[in-house]
Amino acid sequence: MVKLTQSFEFAASHRLNCANLSESENRSLFGKCNYPHGHGHNYILEVTLQGEPNDSTGGVVDLPFLDCVVRERVIEPFDHRNLNVECPEFSEVNPTVENIARAIWQRLSGAFSNCQLASVRVWETAKTCAEYSGE
Amino acid sequence: MVKLTQSFEFAASHRLNCANLSESENRSLFGKCNYPHGHGHNYILEVTLQGEPNDSTGGVVDLPFLDCVVRERVIEPFDHRNLNVECPEFSEVNPTVENIARAIWQRLSGAFSNCQLASVRVWETAKTCAEYSGE
Amino acid sequence: MVKLTQSFEFAASHRLNCANLSESENRSLFGKCNYPHGHGHNYILEVTLQGEPNDSTGGVVDLPFLDCVVRERVIEPFDHRNLNVECPEFSEVNPTVENIARAIWQRLSGAFSNCQLASVRVWETAKTCAEYSGE
Amino acid sequence: MVKLTQSFEFAASHRLNCANLSESENRSLFGKCNYPHGHGHNYILEVTLQGEPNDSTGGVVDLPFLDCVVRERVIEPFDHRNLNVECPEFSEVNPTVENIARAIWQRLSGAFSNCQLASVRVWETAKTCAEYSGE
Amino acid sequence: MVKLTQSFEFAASHRLNCANLSESENRSLFGKCNYPHGHGHNYILEVTLQGEPNDSTGGVVDLPFLDCVVRERVIEPFDHRNLNVECPEFSEVNPTVENIARAIWQRLSGAFSNCQLASVRVWETAKTCAEYSGE
Amino acid sequence: MVKLTQSFEFAASHRLNCANLSESENRSLFGKCNYPHGHGHNYILEVTLQGEPNDSTGGVVDLPFLDCVVRERVIEPFDHRNLNVECPEFSEVNPTVENIARAIWQRLSGAFSNCQLASVRVWETAKTCAEYSGE
Numbered sequence: 001m002v003k004l005t006q007s008f009e010f011a012a013s014h015r016l017n018c019a020n021l022s023e024s025e026n027r028s029l030f031g032k033c034n035y036p037h038g039h040g041h042n043y044i045l046e047v048t049l050q051g052e053p054n055d056s057t058g059g060v061v062d063l064p065f066l067d068c069v070v071r072e073r074v075i076e077p078f079d080h081r082n083l084n085v086e087c088p089e090f091s092e093v094n095p096t097v098e099n100i101a102r103a104i105w106q107r108l109s110g111a112f113s114n115c116q117l118a119s120v121r122v123w124e125t126a127k128t129c130a131e132y133s134g135e
Numbered sequence: 136m137v138k139l140t141q142s143f144e145f146a147a148s149h150r151l152n153c154a155n156l157s158e159s160e161n162r163s164l165f166g167k168c169n170y171p172h173g174h175g176h177n178y179i180l181e182v183t184l185q186g187e188p189n190d191s192t193g194g195v196v197d198l199p200f201l202d203c204v205v206r207e208r209v210i211e212p213f214d215h216r217n218l219n220v221e222c223p224e225f226s227e228v229n230p231t232v233e234n235i236a237r238a239i240w241q242r243l244s245g246a247f248s249n250c251q252l253a254s255v256r257v258w259e260t261a262k263t264c265a266e267y268s269g270e
Numbered sequence: 271m272v273k274l275t276q277s278f279e280f281a282a283s284h285r286l287n288c289a290n291l292s293e294s295e296n297r298s299l300f301g302k303c304n305y306p307h308g309h310g311h312n313y314i315l316e317v318t319l320q321g322e323p324n325d326s327t328g329g330v331v332d333l334p335f336l337d338c339v340v341r342e343r344v345i346e347p348f349d350h351r352n353l354n355v356e357c358p359e360f361s362e363v364n365p366t367v368e369n370i371a372r373a374i375w376q377r378l379s380g381a382f383s384n385c386q387l388a389s390v391r392v393w394e395t396a397k398t399c400a401e402y403s404g405e
Numbered sequence: 406m407v408k409l410t411q412s413f414e415f416a417a418s419h420r421l422n423c424a425n426l427s428e429s430e431n432r433s434l435f436g437k438c439n440y441p442h443g444h445g446h447n448y449i450l451e452v453t454l455q456g457e458p459n460d461s462t463g464g465v466v467d468l469p470f471l472d473c474v475v476r477e478r479v480i481e482p483f484d485h486r487n488l489n490v491e492c493p494e495f496s497e498v499n500p501t502v503e504n505i506a507r508a509i510w511q512r513l514s515g516a517f518s519n520c521q522l523a524s525v526r527v528w529e530t531a532k533t534c535a536e537y538s539g540e
Numbered sequence: 541m542v543k544l545t546q547s548f549e550f551a552a553s554h555r556l557n558c559a560n561l562s563e564s565e566n567r568s569l570f571g572k573c574n575y576p577h578g579h580g581h582n583y584i585l586e587v588t589l590q591g592e593p594n595d596s597t598g599g600v601v602d603l604p605f606l607d608c609v610v611r612e613r614v615i616e617p618f619d620h621r622n623l624n625v626e627c628p629e630f631s632e633v634n635p636t637v638e639n640i641a642r643a644i645w646q647r648l649s650g651a652f653s654n655c656q657l658a659s660v661r662v663w664e665t666a667k668t669c670a671e672y673s674g675e
Numbered sequence: 676m677v678k679l680t681q682s683f684e685f686a687a688s689h690r691l692n693c694a695n696l697s698e699s700e701n702r703s704l705f706g707k708c709n710y711p712h713g714h715g716h717n718y719i720l721e722v723t724l725q726g727e728p729n730d731s732t733g734g735v736v737d738l739p740f741l742d743c744v745v746r747e748r749v750i751e752p753f754d755h756r757n758l759n760v761e762c763p764e765f766s767e768v769n770p771t772v773e774n775i776a777r778a779i780w781q782r783l784s785g786a787f788s789n790c791q792l793a794s795v796r797v798w799e800t801a802k803t804c805a806e807y808s809g810e
Contacts, residue, residue, distance in 0.1 A: 006533055011175060016327075096328035194771050283712070305756065307760045398409075417579050444620040668681055670679050
C-alpha cells in the first residue's frame, strides 16, 4: 500500500458565530474571527489516497481523474466563495477548519474505486491545520 | 545603507467590482474575484526600511517600534476585515493587491524618522505579489 | 475525531556533549554540534490535538486557550534561552531534537481536558524533525 | 519511541510510458509526462526512522551515519540521473512517484540496526507526494 | 508605478555540456550536471511587470491575459520538455539558469502594451536563481 | 547582465547587548534578545552576483568556485559558532542581522574577478531579513 497526496488551493471568506450565543459571548469566544463582515483565507487542501500502485501504470490513482473529482466536488463550490452563505454544510454549522475538513471528506468519500480516501488535511493559515480520516 | 525587511500577516476578505461596469462586464473582467459574496486571502506584508545601522544598537530601526507602527496602522484595521466595507481606502477603489500595497505605503509613510520606508510588498497568494516604492 | 495542529516558533541555543565521554570522543560523535561555545536554531513546534469538534463552536480546542498553554509551558521557558543552561530537562540530558520533543510532550500532557494531545513535532532545521506521540 | 525525519534532495529526469500500450494510449494516459524526450523534477526525500533515543547521545540514530547511508544508497545513484535509463528498478517499471518511494524503501531497508525505517516520503513537486511504510 | 509579480512552474530536463570541450573537461567543469543522460528540475518562474494600476480596475495588468501570454510563450514550449533537444534557444547554447532567464525574457518582451516587463526570475532549485532585467 | 543568487545556511548563537548601557537599559532595548545566556537562529544567506554569462559555459560564475569561497570565508567561521565570542567582527559590535549582512559582504568582496558581488541578504528568521549592497 502506498499513500499518494495531492495538494489543492482555494480562497474563501467565512465568519465564526454561534446563533445561540449573544453578541458579546461570540466576540469573547471567537475574537477577530467573529468580526461582523467576515474575513478570508488561502486554504490549502491535501487529499491523501491509499492503495496498491497499478502494475502497469505505476499509479495509486489516475491523477487527472483525482484532479477532476476534487475540482468538481470541492474547488468549484468552495473557491472564491463565502463559506457561510454559499456552502450548504455551513448554513447552520460553523466553518471552522475542523468542520471544513470533515465537509470535504464527505464530498470526496465514495468517489474512488481502486483506492481509498485515507485523509483530508486543510491548512487555514501556514500555522493552523485540521486533519480528518473518516473515523 | 542597509535594508531591513520585516514580514507581517493579515487575513481579510474582499471583492473586485467596478461600479461603472455592468454585471456581465464585471464577471468577464474579474472572473471568480467578482463573485457577489466575496472571498478572502491570507495576505503577507513585507515592509522594507533602509538606513544606516545605529552605531550603538546595530539596528536600522528599533524592531519593537516597527512592529508597533505596522500593527497600529495596518494590521489592526486590515486583519480579519472585509476590505471593501471596513477600509475607507477601498470604499470606491478596487482592493486589488496593487492598490492594497499603495494603501499600506500611505499608511506607513512618515512614521519613521531615522530610516526611510523603502518598499511595501504584499503577497495575495503564494503566487501573486505587488510591490510599491512610493514613486 | 479530528486532528488540529497549531505551529509555534522559538529561537534557542544549545550544545551537544556527553559528560562521560572525552573531548575528542564528543567531537567525533557530535561534530560541529559539539563546538564549545554552542550554536542555535529557529525551532518550529507543531502541537497536534485530537478530539470531536464541539457541536456549538465547531472546534476541537479553544485556540486562544491552546495558545496560552503552549506559550506559558513551552515558549516562555524555551524561547531565546540556552537550553543546556536554562531548561532543567537538559541539565544532564542532551538537548537533541528527539529529547526536546519528549520534553515538550511532558510539559503539555495533562493540560487538555476535552481533547487529547496526539503528537509533538519539533523541526530543528528545515531538514530535521522529531515527533513524539507519548508511547 | 521517537520518530526522526531527515530530508534530502535529488534532481532527476524521467518519462512515464507503458511498453504494452500504443503511443496514443500512452499519451492519453500520461499526458505531458509521456512526452518522448522526458522531463525532470527536484525530488524531496523524507526518510523517517523510529526508535528509542540513546540514553547517552540522545539520538534515535547517528545522523552522519544516516546521511552516509542515504547518500550512498539513494542520492548517488539517483541524483542528476535519468531514472528510466540509469536506475535498474525502472528499466521495466514506470518511475512514478509511488514506485520511486517503494524503490527507495527497498534500498534503505535493512540498513539500520538500533532503529527501524518507519516511512519514506517522496515529493515530486511541491503538490504531489507518495509515502511508503513497507506494508 | 507598482510592480506586479506572478509565479509559474514548469518541469523540464536538461544537460550542461560544451561542444568545444573534451569529455573530461566538461565533466570537470559541470560535474553531475554533465552526466550523459541528463537530469531535471521543477523550475519556478517569476515574471514582474511594472506600471500604473488602471484607474478603473486597479490592476497593473489583466491577470488572465498575463497568464495566457506566459502559458503560450513559455510554459507550453518548456514544460515537460528536454530543454536541449526541444527548445531552439538551447540547441547550441547551454541551458543554464542564467540563459533560461534570458530566453524567457526574449519570449515575453514585446507582449505587454500598458505596462513594462521589469524582470524575469528563474529558480532552478530552492537554492539557485537567476534574474534578468533586459540590460 | 544577469544576477545569480545562491543560498546557504548556517546555525549560530548570539546575544544583543551594548557595553555602554546598563543592564536594565539593555533589557528594555533588546528584550528577549538580551537574555544573558544567548539564543540562536538558523540563518539563511543569499549571495547575489551579477555579470555577463560566459559565452561558452553559460554561467555568471563557476558555481563550485562560488560555493567554495562562501564556505571558506563565511560558513566555516560562522556555522555552529557563537557569533559574539568566536567572530572577531562582533567582539565589540552587536551581531544584529544588519551587521551580519555587512560583515559577510566584507568577507566576500574582492573574491570574484569576472563578476561583481551585487548583494548579500541574511534571513535571521522566516520573517526578518537584512540586505547590504556595499554602499
